[in-house]
Amino acid sequence: xxxxxxxxxxxxxxxxIGMTIYVIVVLREAGAGPLTDVVWWPIMxxxxxxxxxxxxxxxxxWGIFAGMRDPDGVGKSDQRDRDIAHMGGRVGQAFxxxxxxxxLVLCAFEADWFWIANTMFFGxxxxxxxxxxxSVIAYRRGLL
Amino acid sequence: xxxxxRVTNRIRALREAAGITQAELARLIGVTRQTVIxxxxxxxxxxLELAFQIAxxxxxxxxxxxxxxxxxxx
Numbered sequence: 001x002x003x004x005x006x007x008x009x010x011x012x013x014x015x016x017i018g019m020t021i022y023v024i025v026v027l028r029e030a031g032a033g034p035l036t037d038v039v040w041w042p043i044m045x046x047x048x049x050x051x052x053x054x055x056x057x058x059x060x061x062w063g064i065f066a067g068m069r070d071p072d073g074v075g076k077s078d079q080r081d082r083d084i085a086h087m088g089g090r091v092g093q094a095f096x097x098x099x100x101x102x103x104l105v106l107c108a109f110e111a112d113w114f115w116i117a118n119t120m121f122f123g124x125x126x127x128x129x130x131x132x133x134x135s136v137i138a139y140r141r142g143l144l
Numbered sequence: 145x146x147x148x149x150r151v152t153n154r155i156r157a158l159r160e161a162a163g164i165t166q167a168e169l170a171r172l173i174g175v176t177r178q179t180v181i182x183x184x185x186x187x188x189x190x191x192l193e194l195a196f197q198i199a200x201x202x203x204x205x206x207x208x209x210x211x212x213x214x215x216x217x218x
Contacts, residue, residue: 002176078175080188142187 004081005139006066008088010058012132018051019125036112044121084138092131099123152211156184158202173197 001009022043029038102119159169166184170177173194182188183198190198199209 002178005178076176078179079191079194080175080179080182083188083191142182142185 001066002076002081002139003063003066004077004085005136006062007059008084008132008135008139010055010062012129012136014051014055014058015125015129015132018047018054019122019129022047036114038114040114040117044117080143084135084143087138087143088131088135091134092127092129095127095130096123099126150213151189152186152213153183153209154211155180155198155209158204158209159184162202164201169198169201172201 025043025047026035026038026040029043099120099122102123103116106116106119155169159166164172166180167177170180173180174197175194179188183190183194195206195210199206202209
């Protein structure tokens with residue numbers, strides 16, 4: 001597995017776990033009350049911060065581990081990696097557009113900030129996740 | 145299921161005839177071994193620049209290494 005594919009896998013796994021934890025924490029905070037009463041932003045910031053830190057740490061550890069087995073491939077990326085990253089970005093971008101439109105609609109209806117922020121947050125997350133899935137498939141099955 | 149590329153190549157045969165390993169070819173053209181594998185298995189169509197680099201390793205022209213079926217326009 002090449003360096004960029006490892007990073008894609010790390011991003012994919014960490015974002016999936018991060019989003020799951022975020023949802024669980026928000027639901028637990030809400031309890032039986034309305035979701036809009038939850039102070040969402042510290043949870044969101046912690047999720048984003050922790051996801052970034054964990055991604056970096058896991059990438060480094062996995063890189064060290066992979067480097068012991070195949071020293072040639074460590075930290076190396078090429079045209080195929082860039083092509084796959086572009087494709088993944090394009091696939092994920094659709095979800096950013098959908099989230100952006102969703103935010104506009106929520107603003108038009110003067111929805112609670114909770115829904116506006118979380119729509120955008122899930123748009124970013126879904127964009128990264130779906131783009132990551134597309135990239136991993138391209139690494140495994142081919143990019144033509 | 146990913147549709148196979150219509151660009152085919154003889155890289156594997158040429159490489160084996162020349163006694164070059166995938167890792168050596170990868171080093172010569174500045175890509176990872178996985179990229180060489182993907183190109184050989186026709187799971188990735190190389191850029192024109194990379195295709196020229198590969199052909200140059202074997203001292204051949206682009207048409208001697210890569211093939212595109214007649215009558216294909218898209």
